[in-house]
Each structure stands twice: as structure tokens, then as C-alpha cells.
Amino acid sequence: MSDAAEIQRVIDTWVGAFRDRDVAAALGVHAEDAVSFDIVPPLRYIGTEAYRQPWVETFENFVGPIEVELRDLDITVGTDLAFSRSLNRMTGTMRSGDLVDLWYRWTACFQKRDGQWLIVHDHTSAPTNFADGTAVLDLEP
Amino acid sequence: MSDAAEIQRVIDTWVGAFRDRDVAAALGVHAEDAVSFDIVPPLRYIGTEAYRQPWVETFENFVGPIEVELRDLDITVGTDLAFSRSLNRMTGTMRSGDLVDLWYRWTACFQKRDGQWLIVHDHTSAPTNFADGTAVLDLEP
Numbered sequence: 001m002s003d004a005a006e007i008q009r010v011i012d013t014w015v016g017a018f019r020d021r022d023v024a025a026a027l028g029v030h031a032e033d034a035v036s037f038d039i040v041p042p043l044r045y046i047g048t049e050a051y052r053q054p055w056v057e058t059f060e061n062f063v064g065p066i067e068v069e070l071r072d073l074d075i076t077v078g079t080d081l082a083f084s085r086s087l088n089r090m091t092g093t094m095r096s097g098d099l100v101d102l103w104y105r106w107t108a109c110f111q112k113r114d115g116q117w118l119i120v121h122d123h124t125s126a127p128t129n130f131a132d133g134t135a136v137l138d139l140e141p
Numbered sequence: 142m143s144d145a146a147e148i149q150r151v152i153d154t155w156v157g158a159f160r161d162r163d164v165a166a167a168l169g170v171h172a173e174d175a176v177s178f179d180i181v182p183p184l185r186y187i188g189t190e191a192y193r194q195p196w197v198e199t200f201e202n203f204v205g206p207i208e209v210e211l212r213d214l215d216i217t218v219g220t221d222l223a224f225s226r227s228l229n230r231m232t233g234t235m236r237s238g239d240l241v242d243l244w245y246r247w248t249a250c251f252q253k254r255d256g257q258w259l260i261v262h263d264h265t266s267a268p269t270n271f272a273d274g275t276a277v278l279d280l281e282p
Contacts, residue, residue, distance in 0.1 A: 121226050123178075127184065135267075136182050
């Protein structure tokens with residue numbers, strides 16, 4: 001399988017982890033020492049062990065599958081590193097009954113370690129409106 | 142100069158562009174087709190030409206130098222790609238007289254093109270508090 005195809009498979013696994021609300025699958029595509037800048041605080045998570053509980057809580061807040069669509073996914077593949085960017089649409093139903101339908105930005109940085117492509121850093125966010133201090137959560141591509 | 146040193150120089154140029162409020166310098170470290178996920182809307186900027194006016198407006202909103210400190214800068218260098226992540230502190234004085242002192246997350250993705258390292262994608266953000274829809278602008282590392 002080509003490097004590009006392997007990275008696509010990592011991304012597909014990550015998307016599937018949302019659908020199945022499977023924390024182990026979501027973390028499994030990350031290196032153990034991955035540093036994540038998540039859409040929610042704090043500023044960063046260092047290592048997947050620190051990142052586990054927030055994933056558990058996020059997935060527990062939903063019922064049924066969480067669908068993630070990756071719009072304009074662009075993967076740049078190098079010899080030993082790669083990165084991807086996409087605009088992601090997350091849709092799902094929360095325990096409260098609220099529907100979530102959110103577009104956000106996702107950047108993932110990959111490294112090939114012992115022949116396996118892993119996410120070593122990712123960055124997920126919504127833009128900020130500095131005029132009123134809100135996160136801008138109603139944008140569409 | 143090693144690849145790592147060249148990438149550090151690109152980052153130093155980018156930091157210097159804030160200090161000098163020099164739009165050409167800020168854009169000059171980006172590839173012309175760079176895609177930026179900025180801290181402000183919209184979701185993305187495609188190409189530096191589209192990105193020019195927001196930089197002009199941002200820099201015009203300040204008086205004097207804008208200082209950017211990169212905390213825990215981590216650069217991963219591959220053969221032909223590289224990426225960096227850091228927590229950045231931006232300080233400066235706005236025309237309104239307001240002082241800006243903001244920590245945010247910055248990810249930059251680099252590609253070596255014709256022997257020159259350029260930023261081909263970057264992602265800048267503050268986390269979102271989904272409980273009240275605000276951007277979380279008072280975090281410190």
C-alpha cells in the first residue's frame with residue numbers, strides 16, 4: 001500500500017472512531033507522545049494518555065454515531081513526514097437531545113515510525129471573533 | 142545551513158514580520174498557494190493574495206511593534222516536509238489604546254520547494270468553550 005493510501009487509511013480509521021464513538025480507535029492512530037491542540041481547552045494535550053479522558057467525555061455526551069465529513073481534504077506526503085488539512089463537518093445527537101452540526105478546521109501531522117504512519121500532532125479549531133469574544137461556530141465552507 | 146536551521150530562520154522571519162508589522166515579510170515566508178486556517182474568520186484563506194488584506198488590517202490595528210514569543214516550539218524536520226507547533230504569546234498595543242496579551246496555538250507545515258523551505262499551510266487558534274460559545278482567550282501555558 002502506498003504511503004498516501006496508508007495515511008488515508010489512518011484518517012478513515014479516525015473518522016470511523018467518531019462514528020463508533022470508539023476512544024481506543026481514536027487514540028490508536030496517534031503516537032503515544034502526540035501533542036494535540038484540541039477545539040476545546042486546555043491549550044494543548046501532551047500524550048494520548050492525557051488526552052483519553054476528554055475523548056471519553058466527548059463521546060459519552062453523544063448518543064448514536066457521530067458523523068465526520070472531511071471537505072477538501074488535502075494530504076501532502078513526504079518521505080517520512082506528511083500533513084493533512086481539511087474542513088470537517090461533525091454531526092450528531094447529544095444526550096440532551098440537541099443536534100450538533102458544526103464545521104471546524106482540522107490539521108494533522110504524521111510521522112512514519114517503524115514503517116507505520118501515526119498522527120504525532122493535530123490541531124482542531126473554530127475561528128475567534130475578537131469583537132465580541134465568541135467562537136464562530138456557524139461558518140460553512 | 143541545515144534544514145532545521147533554515148526552518149528556524151523562516152520562523153524567525155515570521156516573528157520579525159510581526160515586530161516590524163511588515164505584511165510582505167509575513168506573506169513572503171508562505172508559498173503563494175498556502176492555505177491558512179487563521180485565528181479569525183473565515184474558515185480558511187486560500188493563497189497569500191487572498192490573505193494579504195487581513196494582514197494589512199491586523200497590522201494597521203496596532204501601534205508599535207507586535208511581539209510574538211514562541212513557547213515550547215517543536216520542529217519536526219523530514220527530508221522534504223517539516224512541521225512546527227508552538228504556543229505563541231502575542232503582545233502589543235492597539236490604536237484604541239487597548240493592550241493585547243494573548244496566548245494561542247500555532248501549527249505550521251513546511252515544504253522544501255526548489256531548495257527553499259516555505260510555509261504551505263498554517264493553523265492558528267484559540268480553544269472554544271462550547272458551554273457558552275466563547276473563545277477562550279485567557280489561557281496560559
